[in-house]
Amino acid sequence: MSDESTSDDIVFYWNPRSRAAMAHWMQEETAAPYRKVLIDFEKNEQKAPDFLKINPMGKLPTIVHRGTVVTETAAIIAYLADAFPQAGLAPAPGDAQRGAYYRWLFFGAGCFEPALLDTMMKRPPVERKMAVGWGSYEDVLSTLKTALTTGPYLLGDKFTAADVYIGSELGWAMMFGAPNLKGEKVFDDYVARVQARPAYKRASTG
Template identity: 60%
Template structure:
């Protein structure tokens, strides 16, 4: 029996954790939760994640929620996959920087843009400042090498790559060449392709 239980719905941020699990390459058990039946808000799941949010993983007795945290946790829990720099490496700072920039700045900036939330009088009061500055920084992050850490693919690419792909899909990110090229590289990863194929099957099961 797999040590990891993955609570998932393919129409959610669970796709990020799914890709990450495939990159890690260890066995895991997927528990699909139906949004149309409110299974993510049932007492059984709320006992695991009180927010009733997907993705959630349970690794033994450890519960991890939030897609960025799941990516970071799995990278450290399974170092053989080489998805994070060593804690003693200077690259660890760059890895943390952009992984959490994705969670703390990119996602809220894109959601505000998508839902056309009105601008505030003091952009500095927002965690991300301005949408324009956020996209400029994001473009810089994916333009300095093949991956965020140069030649090393990492969990930061799983998270940031997923955000950029989603952002361009829903037109919350303009398809700049740097973003298109980066997402295309991500899409060539065997783990990404496996996750996409599995999610297509899950969509059929939940239809």
């Protein structure tokens, strides 16, 4: 299972039933060569000593590229967009659009994900919403709805890696019946649009 690499090929530790599906889609978008290493949750391989040496959190997705370990789904997606600029999935550093791009990547990780988990896990509402970075699930959805209303993508006409991340989260949330998403035209259309991409289809079937 331990399979670090200093070659140009990305070593991609994954399991299809995990957040690694989001990174998988991104790998397909960049078309860069990668090698999948399945981590079997049934066998608890994510907590095996060899894997913990690579990612001490024992979590997926994890990639190793040119000897560097990258963990955290949003970081992996952002890293791949920059490492393979020919795919055109991120505004260049210095481009003002880079600000919006970062905004939505960080919003996905820092606001949408915890708000979604609060809702799906039926955690009691927080008492001091003001001190909670993501405010509430309702605030997060309303913000995303506004961001996607102009469309077709988060940054307007240009599909970016931020759409891979937010689009994956929305797709996951809809699949698991998160409230107030399915049936909302803006979300339905956006998810259908991003999931129609060939790279998404390859990742979901391969």
